[in-house]
Amino acid sequence: MSKQADLPLGCCSPVVREPLSIDEVRRPAQMFKALGDPIRLRLLSMISSHEDGEACVCELTGFTVTGPTISHHLKVLREAGLIEGERRGTWIYYRVLPGPLTTLAALLHAQQPATVMA
Amino acid sequence: MSKQADLPLGCCSPVVREPLSIDEVRRPAQMFKALGDPIRLRLLSMISSHEDGEACVCELTGFTVTGPTISHHLKVLREAGLIEGERRGTWIYYRVLPGPLTTLAALLHAQQPATVMA
DNA sequence: CTGATGATTAGATGATTGTCAAGATAGAAA
DNA sequence: TTTCTATCTTGACAATCATCTAATCATCAG
Numbered sequence: 001m002s003k004q005a006d007l008p009l010g011c012c013s014p015v016v017r018e019p020l021s022i023d024e025v026r027r028p029a030q031m032f033k034a035l036g037d038p039i040r041l042r043l044l045s046m047i048s049s050h051e052d053g054e055a056c057v058c059e060l061t062g063f064t065v066t067g068p069t070i071s072h073h074l075k076v077l078r079e080a081g082l083i084e085g086e087r088r089g090t091w092i093y094y095r096v097l098p099g100p101l102t103t104l105a106a107l108l109h110a111q112q113p114a115t116v117m118a
Numbered sequence: 119m120s121k122q123a124d125l126p127l128g129c130c131s132p133v134v135r136e137p138l139s140i141d142e143v144r145r146p147a148q149m150f151k152a153l154g155d156p157i158r159l160r161l162l163s164m165i166s167s168h169e170d171g172e173a174c175v176c177e178l179t180g181f182t183v184t185g186p187t188i189s190h191h192l193k194v195l196r197e198a199g200l201i202e203g204e205r206r207g208t209w210i211y212y213r214v215l216p217g218p219l220t221t222l223a224a225l226l227h228a229q230q231p232a233t234v235m236a
Numbered sequence: 237c238t239g240a241t242g243a244t245t246a247g248a249t250g251a252t253t254g255t256c257a258a259g260a261t262a263g264a265a266a
Numbered sequence: 267t268t269t270c271t272a273t274c275t276t277g278a279c280a281a282t283c284a285t286c287t288a289a290t291c292a293t294c295a296g
Binding site: 037 | 283285286287288292
Binding site for chain 1: 241242243244245
């Protein structure tokens with residue numbers, strides 16, 4: 001406490017205004033890392049923008065890489081906790097988990113210096 | 119034209135509801151990648167939470183790695199466009215650039231499946 | 237069961253990354 | 267100038283990563 005620099009206002013919320021410890025930073029860093037690849041970011045975008053918020057792997061096309069590589073990237077996103085997959089018959093459907101992304105977005109807001117307020 | 123990713127607005131909203139192209143995804147991916155390392159995320163946190171929103175390199179301590187390594191990570195953050203450094207006399211001060219982080223946060227909101235929409 | 241299709245896993249390889257030691261650069265002080 | 271301090275750059279190395287091919291798993295249709 002004591003450290004609450006005048007809050008953001010601008011947008012949102014109860015912001016962490018202290019340096020994050022190495023432990024606090026580990027999981028979000030893994031998530032950001034998962035987002036730090038053009039193919040993976042595009043996959044996420046394709047899944048979340050798809051009808052019903054889920055997409056069959058067979059619809060995740062248009063890349064220059066092979067199927068197994070797509071599979072690998074989906075696994076990275078999955079292990080980071082950003083998406084989940086479910087098999088329904090022949091096909092496997094992926095959907096984006098909303099919670100983690102919200103957490104990351106809040107973390108970024110928290111990193112904003114409280115500029116321009118006054 | 120046409121594709122202007124209009125930003126934030128309140129909270130969740132005029133969301134890009136189309137899959138992002140590889141080109142649109144390249145720069146944000148570079149930024150997420152820069153955030154995808156525990157040391158760099160902690161550095162960002164230390165800088166933004168520091169008084170006046172800026173911190174001297176000499177204050178960015180408490181890591182297990184050497185000076186040059188810190189310098190390397192600062193360079194990655196700088197080249198990703200997330201921070202900027204300025205020399206004032208003997209010391210170099212870094213500060214977090216608010217714009218890019220806002221853009222990334224908005225992008226994450228955009229990736230949220232539009233749950234709860236009535 | 238056999239064959240066909242969708243998706244993941246295993247193993248190999250070239251590229252990228254994180255790290256350090258050593259040298260270089262910028263400014264302040266003597 | 268020279269010296270000292272603060273920070274960055276270079277060069278090298280091991281570890282990690284993205285990608286491929288080939289093999290395997292899961293499901294459905296005969």
